[in-house]
Amino acid sequence: MNEFTLTMAIRKRNEKGQSAFIPYMMAGDGGLDMLHERISFLEEAGADAIEIGIPFSDPVADGEVIQEAGSRALKRGVTLRKVMSELQAQLHSIPLVVMTYLNPVLAYGVSEFVEDCKRAGVKGLIIPDLPHEERGLLSDALIGKDIALVPLISLTSSLERIEKNARKAEGFVYAVTVNGITGVRSSFASDLMDHLTVLKGVSNVPVLAGFGISTPEQVRHFSSIADGVIVGSAIVTAFHEENLEKIQSLIEASRTAVSQ
Amino acid sequence: MIQTVEGKGRYGRFGGQYVPETLMGALSELEEAHDSALADQEFIEQLNGYLKDFVGRENPLYFAERLTEAAGGARIYLKREDLNHTGAHKINNALGQALLAKRMGKRKIVAETGAGQHGVATATACALLGLECVVFMGKEDIRRQELNVFRMELLGTRVESVDKGAGTLKDAVNEALRYWVAHVEDTHYILGSALGPHPFPKIVRDFQQVIGQETKRQIVEKEGRLPDAVVACIGGGSNAIGMFHPFVEDENVALYGVEAAGGGISTGQHAAAIAEAKEGVLHGAYMYVLQDEDGFIQEAHSISAGLDYPAVGPEHCHLHDIGRVHYTSVTDAEALEGVQLLAQKEGIIPALESAHAIHFAFGLAKEMHPDEILVVCLSGRGDKDVQTVRDALGGGVQ
Ligand SMILES: Cc1ncc(COP(=O)(O)O)c(C=O)c1O
Numbered sequence: 001m002n003e004f005t006l007t008m009a010i011r012k013r014n015e016k017g018q019s020a021f022i023p024y025m026m027a028g029d030g031g032l033d034m035l036h037e038r039i040s041f042l043e044e045a046g047a048d049a050i051e052i053g054i055p056f057s058d059p060v061a062d063g064e065v066i067q068e069a070g071s072r073a074l075k076r077g078v079t080l081r082k083v084m085s086e087l088q089a090q091l092h093s094i095p096l097v098v099m100t101y102l103n104p105v106l107a108y109g110v111s112e113f114v115e116d117c118k119r120a121g122v123k124g125l126i127i128p129d130l131p132h133e134e135r136g137l138l139s140d141a142l143i144g145k146d147i148a149l150v151p152l153i154s155l156t157s158s159l160e161r162i163e164k165n166a167r168k169a170e171g172f173v174y175a176v177t178v179n180g181i182t183g184v185r186s187s188f189a190s191d192l193m194d195h196l197t198v199l200k201g202v203s204n205v206p207v208l209a210g211f212g213i214s215t216p217e218q219v220r221h222f223s224s225i226a227d228g229v230i231v232g233s234a235i236v237t238a239f240h241e242e243n244l245e246k247i248q249s250l251i252e253a254s255r256t257a258v259s260q
Numbered sequence: 261m262i263q264t265v266e267g268k269g270r271y272g273r274f275g276g277q278y279v280p281e282t283l284m285g286a287l288s289e290l291e292e293a294h295d296s297a298l299a300d301q302e303f304i305e306q307l308n309g310y311l312k313d314f315v316g317r318e319n320p321l322y323f324a325e326r327l328t329e330a331a332g333g334a335r336i337y338l339k340r341e342d343l344n345h346t347g348a349h350k351i352n353n354a355l356g357q358a359l360l361a362k363r364m365g366k367r368k369i370v371a372e373t374g375a376g377q378h379g380v381a382t383a384t385a386c387a388l389l390g391l392e393c394v395v396f397m398g399k400e401d402i403r404r405q406e407l408n409v410f411r412m413e414l415l416g417t418r419v420e421s422v423d424k425g426a427g428t429l430k431d432a433v434n435e436a437l438r439y440w441v442a443h444v445e446d447t448h449y450i451l452g453s454a455l456g457p458h459p460f461p462k463i464v465r466d467f468q469q470v471i472g473q474e475t476k477r478q479i480v481e482k483e484g485r486l487p488d489a490v491v492a493c494i495g496g497g498s499n500a501i502g503m504f505h506p507f508v509e510d511e512n513v514a515l516y517g518v519e520a521a522g523g524g525i526s527t528g529q530h531a532a533a534i535a536e537a538k539e540g541v542l543h544g545a546y547m548y549v550l551q552d553e554d555g556f557i558q559e560a561h562s563i564s565a566g567l568d569y570p571a572v573g574p575e576h577c578h579l580h581d582i583g584r585v586h587y588t589s590v591t592d593a594e595a596l597e598g599v600q601l602l603a604q605k606e607g608i609i610p611a612l613e614s615a616h617a618i619h620f621a622f623g624l625a626k627e628m629h630p631d632e633i634l635v636v637c638l639s640g641r642g643d644k645d646v647q648t649v650r651d652a653l654g655g656g657v658q
Contacts, residue, residue, distance in 0.1 A: 056556065057425070057556040057557045057558075058425075058430065058434050058542065058543075059434075060280070060434050060437045060438060060441075060543075061280045061438075061441070063438075067424070074556075079554040080554060080555070081554060092554065094645050101539045102278055102555060103542065103549070103555040103556075103557065104540045104553060104555035104556070105555070106539075106540055106541060107540065107551065107553065107554060108555065109478065127608035128280050128281075129278045129279060129280060129541065129544070130278060131277060131278070131279060131280075131281050131284050132281075132284075133268070133277060133284075134278060135277055150284075151281070152281045153281060154280070154281045154282040154284075154285075155281075155282070156283075156285045156286065156444055156445065157284065157285055158285055161284065161285065165274070165281075176281065176282060178283070178442075179282060179441065179442055179443075179444060179445065180441055181438050181441055181442065182536060193379075197371025202495045207286050260414065
């Protein structure tokens with residue numbers, strides 16, 4: 001079986017002895033017409049893939065920063081449909097990963113959504129309210145489409161569950177580094193290292209750390225122990241405040257990390 | 261035999277567990293704890309002891325003679341959940357789950373509340389059992405149910421205001437879920453209705469079905485047979501599922517669930533998710549959900565805060581699909597008539613939620629034969645709503 005494009009993009013970075021960096025951005029925050037510009041900016045700044053967040057009315061897995069960015073996008077009338085058609089209008093070579101809650105996908109129609117993802121060059125999906133057990137809802141439609149259904153694996157999962165989910169992971173394993181929602185954190189649990197080590201041991205795909213990683217120091221730390229990091233709230237804030245150097249410094253931090 | 265399917269927490273195609281991975285461990289722990297608690301005679305005796313001596317069960321099944329006369333049809337009985345301690349059926353579930361939390365070694369509780377009834381019931385159960393409690397409540401609901409906020413605080417609970425969205429029940433559930441995700445290791449989430457991811461709809465039903473079990477026994481004592489019809493209001497569906505469940509297999513008993521039609525279904529300002537018939541996922545379960553064409557969840561509208569939720573629990577969705585329960589709806593204006601009707605005919609001021617059931621049942625009784633029997637679940641008392649009702653009636657009784 002060929003590896004997913006998404007997985008290969010991460011491995012390519014890892015082969016250079018570096019950790020991958022995947023920024024998250026909220027589609028439509030600042031206006032949908034900014035979407036392509038921001039994707040291109042992130043690509044040029046050195047991102048290995050980009051997570052495109054879709055605004056939702058009830059984002060239960062998100063903290064304040066992303067909730068607010070989502071509300072701003074919703075006020076501009078941004079929907080999953082509008083984002084998908086915007087993405088189809090201009091293709092990018094960097095792999096895009098769409099992060100959306102499940103209900104907009106159901107309203108769109110699963111097979112139509114998957115077709116549109118394919119046309120838009122989407123290489124992965126993250127659906128925070130679709131746990132392993134319910135994947136069947138989407139996984140059939142995704143067969144042969146080179147669109148990875150990326151699982152979130154959390155600190156609270158039992159070892160048994162971690163192993164089961166990590167073994168079947170597509171694209172990469174999204175290791176949730178905090179008990180909680182997205183957002184900015186100052187500290188992480190002490191057993192996090194063990195958790196990541198177990199994950200790397202059982203997973204056939206790269207293991208990326210995400211949730212709560214927001215400073216260059218945190219990026220450097222997690223880049224040294226995981227195959228990559230995902231940074232959300234800090235990127236969303238930087239775009240909102242038009243502080244693009246902040247984004248560059250986060251990516252740089254990941255490049256200078258020394259793997260352990 | 262009519263039975264709901266329960267493999268993997270499914271009711272037909274409804275239900276399931278659509279939650280962040282962080283909660284999956286807690287849900288399976290909860291499922292195991294609940295199953296083992298129900299199989300443990302000691303737990304059942306403890307629960308029944310509290311239900312009897314603390315809640316005041318069993319509560320009466322009351323023959324509403326003057327209401328029956330006024331309708332001129334079926335004999336109307338009221339199941340008096342309004343006489344429970346804290347004034348509604350919510351305490352049955354809150355107490356059961358608080359005991360369950362304690363059994364799991366979780367001493368912290370989070371809950372959401374709309375009308376404040378579930379919040380007060382949870383705060384009460386936590387005070388009783390010495391558990392720490394935080395309740396999330398929408399800003400708009402806090403305004404509508406000011407006194408219930410103070411009640412919770414008196415009981416030692418922290419009430420957190422939620423100003424996101426419309427500041428109602430849906431937003432409070434979102435916030436309670438976020439809190440639970442972040443504190444899942446030492447905190448149990450006491451969900452207040454027959455909603456949410458498996459095993460919540462089942463747990464809530466298990467703790468509420470005492471309503472239907474007592475009713476069944478009481479009506480047989482009084483009338484020597486089962487009723488012809490049973491009516492209950494539907495917010496998320498907990499009082500209704502508790503009342504209906506013991507009757508589901510008695511096919512001669514017609515079951516009616518009453519949703520809130522708010523300003524009228526055609527106005528779009530309502531909470532009648534089954535009437536609207538759009539399916540989707542909210543708060544962890546596949547259900548009928550009010551939503552727009554983009555899959556964004558819409559706000560519900562009802563004069564009664566306890567019915568102001570944009571979905572209906574998964575088991576009800578299934579009971580609708582298989583045609584076992586008839587779902588209908590009653591508007592704000594009709595519910596207000598229901599409040600006055602019951603107050604003036606029986607000397608009972610019902611909760612606005614329950615008044616929806618009363619209004620529909622009164623109309624139904626008229627169509628029925630005087631030999632027939634109709635039971636209404638009077639889910640709560642109206643003290644909490646007196647201000648709202650007065651405002652809605654323009655300050656005077658019509
Ligand atoms: C008195 C009363 N009845 C009914 C309801 C509706 O909830 P459910 O449908 O879960 O019974 C509420 C909710 O707060 C309530 O307080």
